Amino acid sequence: MHTETTPVTIIGAGLGGLVLARVLHVHGIPATVYESDASPEARTQGGQLDIHEGDGQRALADAGLTEEFRAIIHEGAEALRMLDPDGAVLLDDPADDTAGRPEVLRGDLRRILLDSLPDGVVRWGRKVSGVRSLGEGRHEVSFTDGSTVTSTLLVGADGAWSKVRPLVSDAVPAYIGTTFIETYLYDADERHSATAEAVGRGAMYALTPGKGIVAHREAGGVLHTYVQLNRSAEWIGSVDFTDTAAATARIAAEFDGWAPHLTALVTDGETAPVARMIHTLPDAHHWDRVPGVTLIGDAAHLMPPSGDGANLAMFDGSELGKAIAAHPGDTEAALAAYEAEMFPRSASFYADAHEILDLCLGKRAPYGLIDFLGSAAPAGE
Ligand SMILES: Cc1cc2nc3c(=O)[nH]c(=O)nc-3n(C[C@H](O)[C@H](O)[C@H](O)COP(=O)(O)OP(=O)(O)OC[C@H]3O[C@@H](n4cnc5c(N)ncnc54)[C@H](O)[C@@H]3O)c2cc1C
Numbered sequence: 001m002h003t004e005t006t007p008v009t010i011i012g013a014g015l016g017g018l019v020l021a022r023v024l025h026v027h028g029i030p031a032t033v034y035e036s037d038a039s040p041e042a043r044t045q046g047g048q049l050d051i052h053e054g055d056g057q058r059a060l061a062d063a064g065l066t067e068e069f070r071a072i073i074h075e076g077a078e079a080l081r082m083l084d085p086d087g088a089v090l091l092d093d094p095a096d097d098t099a100g101r102p103e104v105l106r107g108d109l110r111r112i113l114l115d116s117l118p119d120g121v122v123r124w125g126r127k128v129s130g131v132r133s134l135g136e137g138r139h140e141v142s143f144t145d146g147s148t149v150t151s152t153l154l155v156g157a158d159g160a161w162s163k164v165r166p167l168v169s170d171a172v173p174a175y176i177g178t179t180f181i182e183t184y185l186y187d188a189d190e191r192h193s194a195t196a197e198a199v200g201r202g203a204m205y206a207l208t209p210g211k212g213i214v215a216h217r218e219a220g221g222v223l224h225t226y227v228q229l230n231r232s233a234e235w236i237g238s239v240d241f242t243d244t245a246a247a248t249a250r251i252a253a254e255f256d257g258w259a260p261h262l263t264a265l266v267t268d269g270e271t272a273p274v275a276r277m278i279h280t281l282p283d284a285h286h287w288d289r290v291p292g293v294t295l296i297g298d299a300a301h302l303m304p305p306s307g308d309g310a311n312l313a314m315f316d317g318s319e320l321g322k323a324i325a326a327h328p329g330d331t332e333a334a335l336a337a338y339e340a341e342m343f344p345r346s347a348s349f350y351a352d353a354h355e356i357l358d359l360c361l362g363k364r365a366p367y368g369l370i371d372f373l374g375s376a377a378p379a380g381e
Helices: 015-026 056-062 066-071 106-115 193-199 233-237 244-253 260-267 309-326 331-361 367-372
Strands: 003-011 031-034 048-050 080-083 089-093 103-105 128-135 138-143 148-156 174-185 203-208 211-218 222-230 274-280 293-295
Touching: 003 015, 003 138, 015 031, 015 056, 015 106, 015 309, 048 106, 056 066, 056 309, 066 106, 080 193, 103 106, 148 331, 174 260, 174 331, 193 203, 193 211, 193 222, 193 260, 203 331, 211 260, 211 331, 222 260, 222 331, 233 274, 244 260, 293 331, 309 331, 331 367
Parallel strands: 003 031, 003 148, 080 203, 148 293
Antiparallel strands: 048 103, 080 089, 128 138, 138 148, 174 222, 174 274, 203 211, 211 222
């Protein structure tokens, strides 16, 4: 197999890697993105993301894609409702669309980024198997198909299980004891009307200490559910997710006694439940400067899901792209400038992410989150 040399080599065509490639393109700097998925359609891209003014939206502006972003906003999806296990409404925030956190589908966001890049920038079906230093800031990247590339500036945008990370850090993600289990209901307004009504126009949270059901309404009457459970890895491992009926019954049993129109999000699920065990890197993960390589997004700072990860990945991508453009011919100055800002930024988000997870599933659930959202706890609490 041949070896090619690429100037800016990005591993991973997630939101972080694509924003980086796009911002570099805007500045006239060529880059190549190597992605393990065989094609853009190889797998569905997950649920809805709220895109924040301070980071995600700024990144898209730097990418010159504000107009394209505005066109994919799911209007009304910012509405938020909190229910108790009986289905009683604890909080109902219809949210206007000026809250600065519009919702979009991850797949739509990825599409506008892909459409903004010249053909050939993303090389599909190229799964990295390993990386090694060649000295003086150069690296060799090996792929599972036996090919290699040599880079003078290597960026790991390859998510939680980054193959690039070992070049800079020994840290590995650890399970935090919380698992999200995804299910979907389709045509919900017609076929599951009580459930669709309970979820409302946006997001619905039914949370208690250690467990909860969270659902988002996506375009086209789709209800996308994340069951949240604080359970050991052994417990999750004991659920046979290859047996849809048995797995559904095990998960539903955790919500015995809850209102049927809420548990229907699990019991009537129209896709096999998918378990996402939540792993994180150590708080404030950082490393000493290593010539010729850096990380962005989850590869750099995998933290509990708090609605910030994708926003931060895109912001990292745009900040790194701008730093490379601002230091022509001086890779080390660019990477040092990027990391000097990224480390303290992600450290502060780690703290927020732990707090939000605790508000959702900790012993004050759901009232801690209701307070956090700025509303009074309901009468009787
Ligand atoms: C259940 C759940 C819900 C979440 N909800 C939200 C939310 O509402 N809002 C939010 O902002 N964030 C959310 N997040 C966090 C968010 O998904 C991540 O922070 C974000 O996707 C990180 O983007 P990234 O580009 O760094 O990595 P990724 O999105 O993981 O992209 C990495 C890319 O690299 C590719 N890749 C991986 N390994 C290799 C390899 N060896 N070779 C080549 N390519 C490779 C992958 O295929 C992928 O395309 C959630 C996370 C979870 C688990």
